[in-house]
């Protein structure tokens with residue numbers, strides 16, 4: 001039986017300032033799956049995440065992205081969010097003067113409106129917030145502050161997962177959410193993600209370190225080097241990478257015959 | 262000097278002769294001599310040009326070239342319902358309305374609790390309270406220095422007179438509404454307000470400048486405020502004149518010992534606007550907070566001119582100005598701080614932050630510190646930035662539309678200023694006005 005994937009990236013080429021960063025990425029993600037993308041610094045991981053979320057400073061020069069049967073590249077970032085795509089930023093933005101809770105209520109109600117639902121009642125929203133805040137241990141203080149303003153690195157990352165928990169996306173993309181976290185914070189973040197895993201939902205977990213994958217166990221691991229996925233495999237690949245390092249892949253990649261030669 | 266400038270000056274001088282002849286038989290001699298002194302000072306000064314350091318960024322040519330007539334006293338009737346769209350819902354206040362510069366008892370509403378204070382038109386007070394006015398009127402705002410101030414002083418006749426006695430604490434704000442309405446040809450008004458707070462008193466005053474039609478007119482307003490010892494004043498000037506109007510205003514605070522002034526300036530309307538803010542802290546330990554928001558768009562020009570004088574030790578001043586500039590507008594922030602020789606332990610801080618929404622918009626920001634004391638803390642800072650595209654993308658990536666994201670960020674920027682305004686109906690009303698501006702006229706609820 002052929003199941004249509006939730007997300008299909010075909011031969012994606014992306015440029016920034018005339019510099020090619022992604023050159024021919026292919027990826028298929030089905031509902032219920034967790035894919036991990038690993039790769040050295042500067043290999044294009046964040047670029048891929050940003051392009052999926054719709055950042056227009058990245059220029060797609062070739063290829064396509066199909067999400068839920070639709071051409072994602074023609075869809076505005078806010079509509080992608082409404083269609084269930086959520087990207088947790090590697091570097092969450094601080095927004096002075098916009099209250100964290102207010103942002104979430106505005107976002108949630110915008111998404112509900114898109115789906116033809118009424119705005120959530122304030123009481124209901126407060127309940128939802130409280131419940132989700134518990135999962136990632138967000139304090140009331142953080143909820144009432146300006147978005148990410150004066151947050152520590154760990155607090156920012158937890159805030160991303162908290163937002164994801166409230167918005168309940170179909171496809172969650174985590175861009176190095178684990179980087180810079182101590183082990184306790186890492187566990188909190190991983191628990192938040194694991195609690196959301198379901199048959200209907202998929203995740204792309206971008207990480208630099210294998211450590212996170214001890215807590216969020218992926219179904220597939222892909223290695224991105226120089227803007228191309230050079231190796232894919234099961235979760236064992238992550239362990240292999242951890243022990244041998246990225247240079248192992250890079251060397252192997254160099255000796256391999258190019259796929260489209 | 263070119264012909265038009267000469268002619269314009271002449272016409273003000275002639276206008277003064279008529280003005281003096283026409284209506285002033287009953288005016289006290291002290292007033293007449295101040296007016297005379299002021300008009301002759303105007304005659305000496307002439308209109309400022311951009312060669313004047315204080316007017317470097319603002320060309321008053323359009324005001325000089327427009328042949329303004331003194332607004333006539335022939336009564337224009339307006340229905341109070343016409344003012345409704347300008348009201349701040351929920352604002353309970355004593356309201357004085359001035360129509361083309363003249364007090365309108367019909368449109369005003371003064372509550373019964375007014376027995377503790379005096380709330381009057383200047384014209385009326387001149388007849389009733391001559392001595393008190395003689396003591397204060399035109400004693401603080403120095404017309405020697407400024408041609409527009411001199412003109413206002415020469416033509417001063419009506420405006421608000423507020424007297425808050427010793428120890429009185431006013432719960433409700435005093436709202437002064439200046440309405441310009443339907444004039445066949447361009448008119449000029451010279452509203453003149455005098456506000457006296459005796460020691461240990463507390464009050465909130467709101468000046469609001471509006472227009473019922475899209476007319477060309479010139480409001481040349483002056484407000485003098487004397488703040489007694491240990492008194493607390495919160496004062497607002499909201500400028501939302503017609504898009505074709507000119508507005509030049511001077512507010513002058515005379516602050517006694519341990520007095521506390523918070524001044525809020527919101528500039529929204531007008532083609533050419535100049536706001537002079539001039540507190541003098543003459544008493545030790547006084548404090549002055551100046552909180553400004555200006556939002557020019559189109560071809561509007563808005564000039565904020567601060568002259569903050571520390572004339573006594575241990576005084577604190579804060580200037581916090583935020584500008585949001587769109588279209589081909591031009592904004593100016595000129596922040597002058599003068600610390601007199603004896604004003605030791607002065608703590609003065611000035612901040613001007615600007616957001617440019619278009620490539621054609623322009624801001625000139627200039628600090629100017631003159632410090633004659635040696636033990637002082639004076640800091641200033643200015644920033645000019647654009648909309649944070651990272652923040653917009655962040656909000657959009659959560660499902661919020663681009664328009665709403667922009668409005669949220671602009672409200673956040675303006676919010677820093679609006680949040681300092683403690684009169685809630687005013688703050689909410691202004692938030693609504695600001696939002697509508699950014700959301701192309703859509704109301705707050707529909708955007709957010």
Ligand SMILES: Nc1ncnc2c1ncn2[C@@H]1O[C@H](COP(=O)(O)OP(=O)(O)O)[C@@H](O)[C@H]1O
Pocket residue numbers: 016017021039040041042043044045046047048057
């Ligand atoms: N906005 C940008 N402007 C210029 N160069 C960029 C931009 N974003 C990414 N790059 C460049 O693209 C390459 C890949 O970056 P990135 O996707 O952030 O990699 P990773 O997340 O894997 O570390 C790097 O060389 C980086 O310098």
Ligand SMILES: [Mg+2]
Pocket residue numbers: 045046047090175176
């Ligand atoms: Mg990255």
